[in-house]
Amino acid sequence: xxxxxxxxxxxxxxxxxxxxxxxxxxxxxxxxxxxxxxxxxxxxxxxxxxxxxxxxxxxxxxxxxxxxxxxxxxxxxxxxxxxxxxxxxxxxxxxxxxxxxxxxxxxxxxxxxxxxxxxxxxxxxxxxxxxxxxxxxxxxxxxxxxxxxxxxxxxxxxxxxxxxxxxxxxxxxxxxxxxxxxxxxxxxxxxxxxxxxxxxxxxxxxxxxxxxxxxxxxxxxxxxxxxxxxxxxxxxxxxxxxxxxxxxxxxxxxxxxxxxxxxx
Amino acid sequence: xxxxxxxxxxxxxxxxxxxxxxxxxxxxxxxxxxxxxxxxxxxxxxxxxxxxxxxxxxxxxxxxxxxxxxxxxxxxxxxxxxxxxxxxxxxxxxxxxxxxxxxxxxxxxxxxxxxxxxxxxxxxxxxxxxxxxxxxxxxxxxxxxxxxxxxxxxxxxxxxxxxxxxxxxxxxxxxxxxxxxxxxxxxxxxxxxxxxxxxxxxxxxxxxxxxxxxxxxxxxxxxxxxxxxxxxxxxxxxxxxxxxxxxxxxxxxxxxxxxxxxxxxxxxxxxxxxxxxxxxxxxxxxxxxxxxxxxxxxxxxxxxxxxxxxxxxxxxxxxxxxxxxxxxxxxxx
Numbered sequence: 001x002x003x004x005x006x007x008x009x010x011x012x013x014x015x016x017x018x019x020x021x022x023x024x025x026x027x028x029x030x031x032x033x034x035x036x037x038x039x040x041x042x043x044x045x046x047x048x049x050x051x052x053x054x055x056x057x058x059x060x061x062x063x064x065x066x067x068x069x070x071x072x073x074x075x076x077x078x079x080x081x082x083x084x085x086x087x088x089x090x091x092x093x094x095x096x097x098x099x100x101x102x103x104x105x106x107x108x109x110x111x112x113x114x115x116x117x118x119x120x121x122x123x124x125x126x127x128x129x130x131x132x133x134x135x136x137x138x139x140x141x142x143x144x145x146x147x148x149x150x151x152x153x154x155x156x157x158x159x160x161x162x163x164x165x166x167x168x169x170x171x172x173x174x175x176x177x178x179x180x181x182x183x184x185x186x187x188x189x190x191x192x193x194x195x196x197x198x199x200x201x202x203x204x205x206x207x208x209x210x211x212x213x214x215x216x217x218x219x220x221x222x223x224x225x226x227x228x229x230x231x232x233x234x235x236x237x238x239x240x241x242x243x244x245x246x247x248x249x250x251x252x253x254x255x256x257x258x259x260x261x262x263x264x
Numbered sequence: 265x266x267x268x269x270x271x272x273x274x275x276x277x278x279x280x281x282x283x284x285x286x287x288x289x290x291x292x293x294x295x296x297x298x299x300x301x302x303x304x305x306x307x308x309x310x311x312x313x314x315x316x317x318x319x320x321x322x323x324x325x326x327x328x329x330x331x332x333x334x335x336x337x338x339x340x341x342x343x344x345x346x347x348x349x350x351x352x353x354x355x356x357x358x359x360x361x362x363x364x365x366x367x368x369x370x371x372x373x374x375x376x377x378x379x380x381x382x383x384x385x386x387x388x389x390x391x392x393x394x395x396x397x398x399x400x401x402x403x404x405x406x407x408x409x410x411x412x413x414x415x416x417x418x419x420x421x422x423x424x425x426x427x428x429x430x431x432x433x434x435x436x437x438x439x440x441x442x443x444x445x446x447x448x449x450x451x452x453x454x455x456x457x458x459x460x461x462x463x464x465x466x467x468x469x470x471x472x473x474x475x476x477x478x479x480x481x482x483x484x485x486x487x488x489x490x491x492x493x494x495x496x497x498x499x500x501x502x503x504x505x506x507x508x509x510x511x512x513x514x515x516x517x518x519x520x521x522x523x524x525x526x527x528x529x530x531x532x533x534x535x536x537x538x539x540x541x542x543x544x545x546x547x548x549x550x551x552x553x554x555x556x557x558x559x560x561x562x563x564x565x566x567x568x569x570x571x572x573x574x575x576x577x578x579x580x581x582x583x584x585x586x587x588x589x590x591x592x593x594x595x596x597x
Contacts, residue, residue, distance in 0.1 A: 007387035011373065011380060018375040094369045096335045099358035100388060259336070 008105050013112035020116055027070075027121020034069025037191070038062050054195050060222055063133050064193055068218040070125035071118075074152045075190060075213065077160020078110045080177055084167035092259065103252050107157060114153065126221070135223065144230040145220045151237035152212045156184075158244035159209075165248075165255040189215025193224055209240040269440050269472045270309035270332060274341035277302040277327050301327040303495040304341065309440070309474055312466055316486035317476045320586065323492040325476040329444045332474070333363045346439060359389060362433035362441040366448050367422055371432050378413045378420075378428035382435060389436035396435065403431040406461045423454030430458055434465065441465075443475035447482055459485050480579045493589050503578065510588060511581040514551040517572040519544055524567030534558055538580075543569075548576070548584070 016023065038061075045051075045058040056064075083106060086092040095102050129135070137145070163180060167173050185191055188210035194202050205211055216233055219225035225233070278298045285293040302324045309315050317325045330336040331343055334350030334357055343350055348357045364371075372381045386396045404410040407427040412420055420428065426446060433441060447455045463485055465471045477483060489506055491499035499506060516535065520526050520543040528540060535549035553559045554573070562568060576584070 003390075004388045007384055010387075011376070011384040014380055015373050015375055089369075091369050093330065093335050093365060094371050096354065097333055097358055097361070097363040097371075098388060099355045101355065257337070 004100050005104055005108050008108045012109040016112040016116055023113060023116045024120035027117050031069050034065045037065045056193055056195055063129055064218050064222050066129055067221045068190060068214045070122045071217055074156050076181060077156050079106060079157045080160035080164035082106055082110060083164030084173050087167045088171055141220060141227055144234055145217060147234050148217045148220060151241050152217060154241040155209050155212050155244060158248045161248045162251050165251050168255050168258055184210055184213055188213040195224060212237045266311040268308050269311050269346060271344045272307045274304045274306055275302050275331060275338045275343060276304055276340045277338050300495050305497050307490055309472060312470045312472055314466060314473045314486045315488045315490060316483045317490050319492035324495045325492055326444050329442045329476060333361060333442050360439045362438035364429055364433045364443045364446045366445040372417045372428055374418050377416055381432050385432055385435045391436055399435055406464055407431055407457050422449055423451040426450050427454055427457055440472040445476055447479050483578055507581055510585040511576045513548045513576060515574045515576050516547045516549045518568060519570040520567050521569045
């Protein structure tokens with residue numbers, strides 16, 4: 001990484017560390033949403049008297065829901081909020097006077113907070129689930145999982161960057177962002193594993209970037225996705241990340257000409 | 265002859281803005297229109313100059329600063345800063361300029377001490393450790409921030425923060441510094457410290473400064489004044505020239521004895537009354553009033569205790585200038 005951008009990373013890491021306790025608390029409370037989903041699914045399994053739905057048992061469902069709950073930092077594109085806030089308040093001006101490229105800087109400045117979230121929240125929960133559930137992952141699966149998480153982070157933030165750029169035209173993107181993240185959750189396996197969807201829909205969704213946000217990492221961790229499919233999925237995720245990056249670059253080129261940091 | 269650091273030719277900049285209709289329902293009927301913030305402004309700034317960009321709110325000062333620092337681009341016209349196109353070569357230009365946006369767009373990290381911002385600046389501008397140490401020592405001394413720069417920014421007063429903002433914009437020793445209302449709401453000692461630092465930096469390092477301000481004390485350090493109004497340049501020259509053009513009057517202040525009956529109408533005939541209180545009248549009068557009979561007659565009034573005749577101050581001249589503009593008698597460009 002260029003030393004300038006490493007400096008951006010360092011200073012925002014220090015800034016995020018000022019809120020480390022709050023971020024860790026966020027991560028813990030985020031898990032509560034998983035608990036709600038687990039209770040809902042327990043009721044479904046109980047009243048339907050089924051032990052397995054399309055091969056998914058209540059125990060694997062519970063593990064899956066806790067796993068995707070613990071990767072909550074992949075479910076909300078914080079970069080979109082940062083862009084919106086910078087443009088709405090005009091603070092983008094303070095960034096543009098520095099000898100750094102704004103899109104790089106805004107992307108990097110969001111990483112430390114997510115790292116703290118993942119180290120203080122996701123990692124311990126992964127370990128606890130791994131031990132309690134008695135899961136067995138090979139070194140290759142762990143590696144694939146790590147790559148998938150990075151790809152998921154890139155995908156959600158490239159999408160976030162594209163949506164966040166709209167803030168220059170419509171100022172308040174919260175509604176759009178909320179709707180889109182709900183859609184991601186539904187189409188990406190944030191509410192239930194995609195295996196429960198009709199086969200045709202499952203096949204179509206697996207060709208989109210959405211499963212990389214929930215189902216691919218969750219399915220890798222729980223073993224719902226066979227290990228043999230993982231390299232192919234990783235390659236597909238990388239292609240999606242590149243495509244979204246390309247779109248983000250084109251969008252930014254257009255948007256950056258329209259920046260109106262009016263008044264002080 | 266000093267070289268041009270900034271060269272602006274016929275800069276035009278418009279923004280799309282909105283206006284609501286009248287009443288509650290009017291908020292649903294929003295009209296959009298293009299507002300011209302700058303209507304063909306040309307100016308230049310020479311090396312080591314201190315130039316004050318003045319004008320009322322909405323006159324185009326901030327837009328001009330943003331155009332010169334590469335944040336905005338002009339609709340038409342051309343801008344060159346240090347022989348660079350600010351918009352096209354923004355990151356390259358940023359290495360050579362400093363920008364301060366008052367207290368509204370801070371550069372300091374709110375949850376960290378200013379020292380962390382200084383270190384960040386050192387790293388992104390590639391300042392050598394030795395230079396950083398000596399510059400920081402100099403800025404700590406001249407701005408009196410030695411006791412505050414290691415405290416969390418959120419705990420500092422506005423004056424302390426602005427001095428640290430100033431230091432963060434100077435650490436890389438830019439060739440030119442743009443300051444957009446740097447002292448709004450700042451206490452007097454901090455304002456004086458910043459003004460002294462500006463003068464010292466110009467003298468010692470030849471740094472050029474362009475500042476926008478509404479604070480008269482800040483203007484007094486400027487070599488040249490550029491006055492903008494409604495997106496047009498109305499005046500470009502030294503303070504003395506502004507005085508010559510818009511300050512062709514003297515200030516006559518009359519002090520009356522306690523309990524004296526004051527005929528305000530009589531004294532009001534001497535000139536334009538700008539202040540009237542118990543036992544006091546302030547007037548703008550003809551500078552040659554001392555030669556008039558009316559002036560001589562003042563001393564026949566036993567109620568007068570004292571008087572003072574002086575040249576108008578800068579704030580008075582600016583007020584007269586704005587009045588002149590509002591009366592639609594536009595001075596030549």
